[in-house]
Amino acid sequence: VNNSYKLVGKSVFNAPNLKIIMSVQFKDICDIRKPYKDETETFLEVHLESRDPIVLFGHWFEKARATPNIDEPNSMTLATVKSNGRPAARTVLMKGFGQDGFRFFTNYRGAKAQQIEQTPFAALVFYWPLLCRSVRVEGAVEKLDKLASDEYFNRRPRANQIAAHVSQNQSAPVSSRQALLDRQEKITNEFEGKEVTRPDFWGGYVVQPDLMEFWQGQGSRMSDRIVFTKKNETSGDFVQEGDNGWVYQRLEP
Amino acid sequence: VNNSYKLVGKSVFNAPNLKIIMSVQFKDICDIRKPYKDETETFLEVHLESRDPIVLFGHWFEKARATPNIDEPNSMTLATVKSNGRPAARTVLMKGFGQDGFRFFTNYRGAKAQQIEQTPFAALVFYWPLLCRSVRVEGAVEKLDKLASDEYFNRRPRANQIAAHVSQNQSAPVSSRQALLDRQEKITNEFEGKEVTRPDFWGGYVVQPDLMEFWQGQGSRMSDRIVFTKKNETSGDFVQEGDNGWVYQRLEP
Incomplete structure (x- = not known):
């Protein structure tokens, strides 16, 4: 493996923080190469x-x-x-x-x-x-x-239906996985014995x-x-x- | 399989061209569902x-x-x-x-x-x-x-190096696969016995x-x-x- 590659304008060996370089030396994977189809299997019109x-x-x-x-x-x-x-x-x-x-x-x-x-x-x-x-x-x-x-919502497994309610603001930051689990438990209890309806914010x-x-x-x-x-x-x-x-x-x- | 789904503003059964509908009835694959990780394999901080x-x-x-x-x-x-x-x-x-x-x-x-x-x-x-x-x-x-x-170019297999020269205007229309094969043959002959150098338009x-x-x-x-x-x-x-x-x-x- 050749680690002497240069990126634009900056060699990995001239970077200011040697510690970074030691931990993330450039990974060269150029030789991962799988065979594709051969000429007996062309895709013609x-x-x-x-x-x-x-x-x-x-x-x-x-x-x-x-x-x-x-x-x-x-x-x-x-x-x-x-x-x-x-x-x-x-x-x-x-x-x-x-x-x-x-x-x-x-x-x-x-x-x-x-x-x-x-x-x-x-x-x-x-x-x-x-x-x-x-x-x-x-x-x-x-x-x-x-x-x-x-x-479609009505055909999802019940746990997935509940998950749609748990993720109230998808992509918003949340404090921890535990905070989500607590919300999941609360919502599961609220729906106990009832059909889980589709939230307006999911579709x-x-x-x-x-x-x-x-x-x-x-x-x-x-x-x-x-x-x-x-x-x-x-x-x-x-x-x-x-x-x-x-x-x-x-x-x- | 339920084919009664409606798309926004238009039912597949009210479309103007019945022939189209017959050949591409809506494919419902909602029930393809693979298990993901379970709670013993959460990804925590x-x-x-x-x-x-x-x-x-x-x-x-x-x-x-x-x-x-x-x-x-x-x-x-x-x-x-x-x-x-x-x-x-x-x-x-x-x-x-x-x-x-x-x-x-x-x-x-x-x-x-x-x-x-x-x-x-x-x-x-x-x-x-x-x-x-x-x-x-x-x-x-x-x-x-x-x-x-x-x-990197110099480490590619020779056939791939030649292919880079063959695809002179990547994504441009071409008449046929045969036209590409003809160009491939011509370029292969031109490089016979020589190193295949990287074309300027590849990198x-x-x-x-x-x-x-x-x-x-x-x-x-x-x-x-x-x-x-x-x-x-x-x-x-x-x-x-x-x-x-x-x-x-x-x-x-």
Whole structure:
């Protein structure tokens, strides 16, 4: 392992505090390198199961679900924009998808909800390394209606329903885990013998895609990328007609 | 499976094009639910291996590397902001980390590079579902210097070095995979018997963290979240002193 790397304008060996350097010497992991697909498994336009990217997503998602050792096929990164114009991101669980988009549920008072309120657009990334596949989504975000939020809330395990009430101001500082446990106990007692109703501050969103990219990692990093965009927003020599108002094209890897 | 969900303002059963609906009926996956940690494995402040988040990241990362079936422990989502102020995100491989930040390498002409050029801030998400752990990072992005980019480039497999030359305008449309293969063959021939030098348009970036959050998923969704921020930028009742210019606090899940 070579620790002589320099970062921009500053060598790790010239930093002012040697103690820091000793404890966090630059970790070089450049040689972690897994094989991707080889040329017998390229992802060509003729392999598209559908020219509607939502339907195509369904095929890829079902393949991920059916693949052993893909632990949470529905986990996705949700990227949003903060009030200072900088990006933020975290993992959430996708709870359904259809022609209108991708759904997830959360606390409407948390950081991501505040960001969506101000900039109602999101990017999603599904990544299934065991398949060497990824799907990227970009689109507008809308709140789901109360009925849909109720319906999903009512199907959650009771402990999760109670947890929604416990986290009253998601992302706000709290004194300790014990403070949360005390609140959990109090709320559990309050609901004893009763149905746990959805708190007003908890519910769903749907990300409505206007861009969907399908990526398959290939050997020698000659990876396949096919991106779908809305028909009226894209033109160019290499654009191909998709279904249901979409077009698609291949991108350089 | 209940397909009667409504999306905001529009039922999937009232949509204008029945053919679309038939082919992409709403996929309800709400009941995919994996167990997270239980209360014997809470992540408390006393469990922090370090109060320097970079050092703490090192501990978590090494645990991920040592865990069987974590396929690409160094894969991370990179979120950026587009010129229209909306978010974008994709998976990249982290190639090293240290006191100055997290490194990755890419094409300087691609979409993410253009976005970083305009808004030089990024968010990163590491997610290791088998550990029920995630680390989120936010910070400014800088280009690595040429020396560091050369050094990493020279260690890549030759085929990957050639691929960097082949993808001349990353994210630009291309006619077909065959067009890329033809270019790959031409460039391979040009370099025959010679060292493959790094193209000017390919190199590294470092994301310099000003926020790092450590998340551990817990049963009943009472998950643990401990966030580190720079000392001078954070105050409040629950802020605790960290090391090397950082403070930390627990957040509501």
